[in-house]
Amino acid sequence: MQPDPYAPMPAAIVDVFAETPNIKTFRLRPEAPVPFRAGQFVELSVPGLGEAPFTPSSAPSVADTMEITIMRVGLVTERLHALKPGAVVGVRGPLGKPYPLEAMRGREVLVVGGGVGLAPLRALLFALFEDVTAYRKIILRYGARTPSDLVYRGALDDLWGMADAVDAMLTVDRRDDGWTGHEGVVTTILEPGRLTCDARNGVAVVCGPPIMMKFTTVKLLDLGYAPDRIYLSMEKNMSCGIGKCGHCRLGAYYACQDGPVFTFDKVQGLSRIWD
Amino acid sequence: MLKLDKGRLGDFLQTLCRGRAVYALEQDGDQYHLVRAEAWDPERHVLGAYRPVEPLKSLVFPPRERVGAPAALAEAEGAAESIVVGAKNCDVSALRIHDFVLRETAPADPYYALAREKTLIVSCDCTDAREVCFCPAVGEQPYVKEGSDINLAATPEGILVEALSRRGADLLRRAAPGLPPADEALAAARDAQRARVGELVRERAASRGLKRDADLRKAVRGTEEHGLWDEFAEDCVECGACNLACCTCHCFLLADGRDADGRPARLRQWDSCLYLNFARVAGGANPRRRRAARLYNRFDKKFNFFPEVLGRYACDGCGRCAEACTGRIDIRDVLKRALDAA
Structure with a gap:
C-alpha cells in the first residue's frame, strides 16, 4: 500500500504542563519517532474532531518524544486542553522547512519572541545550544502581555541551564505586583542600551502574534538587519501541510511547504502579510 | 490516425468501454451532463458538441472522499477501472493543474494518483461552442493536443480516431484492430472543423474584449x-x-x-x-x-x-x-x- 500523507500517526500524551492560564505544553510519544528539525511543524489532530498545525518546542535531537506548546484559542485546542496523559492524538509530519542553522553558523543570532511564539523558538534555542560555540552570540528578547502570560516560566531564569551562553532579557506589557523586570512591549527591549547587537552581520529570528512581528520587523530594519537575515514565522492556515489544499498561500509560496519560516525579503512585497 | 465510419461509432465505443465503469455525456436541452453508466449506450450517450455542466476533475478528484485511513486507501486501490468518453479540451487540459498539485508536488496524493491511473480518457473535438466559452483567450483551443488517451474528431467525413498515449494506443489495438488509417479527406475535414470552431470561439471571446494574446x-x-x-x-x-x-x-x-x-x-x-x-x-x-x-x-x-x-x-x-x-x-x-x- 502506498503512503497516505493524510493519515495521522497515533501519539500518546505522556505529560501535560500548564504554562499559563490558557497555554499548556504536551509531551507526546508518537508510535514511531517523528524526527523533526527546529522550525518544522506537525499537524496535530484530535481523532474525529479536527486537526491544526503546531511547531514542536522541544529539542529536535530527542526523537522518541516531542513537546508541543498550545494556546487554547479554538475548537481543536479547546479539546486538546481537556486531554490528560494517556489520551491518544494524531500527528502528521514533520512538515515544512526548518530554520536554516547553516546560515546562522558563525553569526550572532538574535531571537525575539512574543507570547506563545516562544514555542518554536525554544526548539531553535535547543538546537543552537547543542553546538553553542558555532554561533558568535545568542541573544534572546522575550515579551508577553503580563508576567502570568510568559511561557516556560520555570526555565526562563536559567534558560534550561544555558543562561551563561545567552544574553537574555524579558519584558511584560503590563507588570503585576511581583514583577521586578522590564515593563513595555517587546520592541522596547530592542532599544540601544537594552540591546547590543551586530545587526550588520547578525541574523534575527522572530515569532509571535502578527502585530508583534510587524513592529519587531520594523525595529530590526531600523537597527540595520538585512531583510534576508530576518526570519519570520508566517503561520497561515496550514491545513493539509503538503502544498495541496490551497489554504496557506502567501503570494507565490505555500506557508506549509516553502515556510512556515520566511525571510522578510521573500514576503515584504506581498499585501496584508501581517493580517 | 485511424478512420471510423459514423455508423460504427456505437459498436466501437461499446467495445472500448467494455469491462470498465463508463462516464459519458447525456444531452439535456442545450447542455450536457456527465453521467455514470455500466456500458456505453448509443441511445443515451453522445460525444457532445462542447463540455458538460460537470467538470471532469470530479471523476479523479471527487467532491468528497474518505482519506487518511487504511480502509479508505484500500477502497481507492480496489476501485473499478473506468473510462470517460466525450471529455473536451478545457477539462483535459485542466488536469495538468491537478496532476501538478496532487501528484507531482511531493508527497503525492495516492487517492488522486490511483484514480488517474484507473481512468482512461477518450476526448473529442468541440464541434460547437457555448456562449460563455473563451478558451482562446487563455491560450487553449477547442480540441485536445495532449492529456487524453484517445481523441475522436467527429466530422461529416467520418470520425478521426487518434491515440494520444501509450495506453490509448494499446486499447485501440486490442479493441479496434481493424480500423483503417485516416485518409486525406478525413484529415482535411477535421482540420477544417477545428479551424471553424476555433474561429467561432475566438470571435466570441474577442467580442467580450478577450484577445488571444492578452496578458x-x-x-x-x-x-x-x-x-x-x-x-x-x-x-x-x-x-x-x-x-x-x-x-x-x-x-x-x-x-x-x-x-x-x-x-x-x-x-x-x-x-x-x-x-x-x-x-x-x-x-x-x-x-x-x-x-x-x-x-x-x-x-x-x-x-x-x-x-x-x-x-x-x-x-x-x-x-x-x-x-x-x-x-x-x-x-x-x-x-x-x-x-x-x-
Whole structure:
C-alpha cells in the first residue's frame, strides 16, 4: 500500500504542563519517532474532531518524544486542553522547512519572541545550544502581555541551564505586583542600551502574534538587519501541510511547504502579510 | 490516425468501454451532463458538441472522499477501472493543474494518483461552442493536443480516431484492430472543423474584449489595489459555485468527523476560497477578511500564481463559473476590466 500523507500517526500524551492560564505544553510519544528539525511543524489532530498545525518546542535531537506548546484559542485546542496523559492524538509530519542553522553558523543570532511564539523558538534555542560555540552570540528578547502570560516560566531564569551562553532579557506589557523586570512591549527591549547587537552581520529570528512581528520587523530594519537575515514565522492556515489544499498561500509560496519560516525579503512585497 | 465510419461509432465505443465503469455525456436541452453508466449506450450517450455542466476533475478528484485511513486507501486501490468518453479540451487540459498539485508536488496524493491511473480518457473535438466559452483567450483551443488517451474528431467525413498515449494506443489495438488509417479527406475535414470552431470561439471571446494574446497575468497582478474587485465583489454572495463548477480549482478542506459506526473519519472535500474563513487561522487572524480581497485572490491564484509555479494559467476558458455564479459575475467581464485597468 502506498503512503497516505493524510493519515495521522497515533501519539500518546505522556505529560501535560500548564504554562499559563490558557497555554499548556504536551509531551507526546508518537508510535514511531517523528524526527523533526527546529522550525518544522506537525499537524496535530484530535481523532474525529479536527486537526491544526503546531511547531514542536522541544529539542529536535530527542526523537522518541516531542513537546508541543498550545494556546487554547479554538475548537481543536479547546479539546486538546481537556486531554490528560494517556489520551491518544494524531500527528502528521514533520512538515515544512526548518530554520536554516547553516546560515546562522558563525553569526550572532538574535531571537525575539512574543507570547506563545516562544514555542518554536525554544526548539531553535535547543538546537543552537547543542553546538553553542558555532554561533558568535545568542541573544534572546522575550515579551508577553503580563508576567502570568510568559511561557516556560520555570526555565526562563536559567534558560534550561544555558543562561551563561545567552544574553537574555524579558519584558511584560503590563507588570503585576511581583514583577521586578522590564515593563513595555517587546520592541522596547530592542532599544540601544537594552540591546547590543551586530545587526550588520547578525541574523534575527522572530515569532509571535502578527502585530508583534510587524513592529519587531520594523525595529530590526531600523537597527540595520538585512531583510534576508530576518526570519519570520508566517503561520497561515496550514491545513493539509503538503502544498495541496490551497489554504496557506502567501503570494507565490505555500506557508506549509516553502515556510512556515520566511525571510522578510521573500514576503515584504506581498499585501496584508501581517493580517 | 485511424478512420471510423459514423455508423460504427456505437459498436466501437461499446467495445472500448467494455469491462470498465463508463462516464459519458447525456444531452439535456442545450447542455450536457456527465453521467455514470455500466456500458456505453448509443441511445443515451453522445460525444457532445462542447463540455458538460460537470467538470471532469470530479471523476479523479471527487467532491468528497474518505482519506487518511487504511480502509479508505484500500477502497481507492480496489476501485473499478473506468473510462470517460466525450471529455473536451478545457477539462483535459485542466488536469495538468491537478496532476501538478496532487501528484507531482511531493508527497503525492495516492487517492488522486490511483484514480488517474484507473481512468482512461477518450476526448473529442468541440464541434460547437457555448456562449460563455473563451478558451482562446487563455491560450487553449477547442480540441485536445495532449492529456487524453484517445481523441475522436467527429466530422461529416467520418470520425478521426487518434491515440494520444501509450495506453490509448494499446486499447485501440486490442479493441479496434481493424480500423483503417485516416485518409486525406478525413484529415482535411477535421482540420477544417477545428479551424471553424476555433474561429467561432475566438470571435466570441474577442467580442467580450478577450484577445488571444492578452496578458492576463499582467492585468490581474497590476490591479490588486484597483476598485474593480470591490465592484465585482458587491455581487458575490460567497456561495462558492464558481469554485465547484471550475475545471481547475483544486482547493480542499480536510474535514474530521465520525462515520456511521462512530469511528473517526477524515474527508477531503472541495473548498471555496470565497468563503470568509478560508484563510482564517484559529487565533482569528484572517488575511482576506474582505470579500473583494477574496475575489482578487481567486484571480491571482489562477492568473498569477500558476503562471509563476507552472507556467500556465489555471483557467481553461470553459466559462462554467460565469454560468454558475449566483451574482452573475462573468469572468470575461472581470478579465476585460482588469485588462483595461492595468
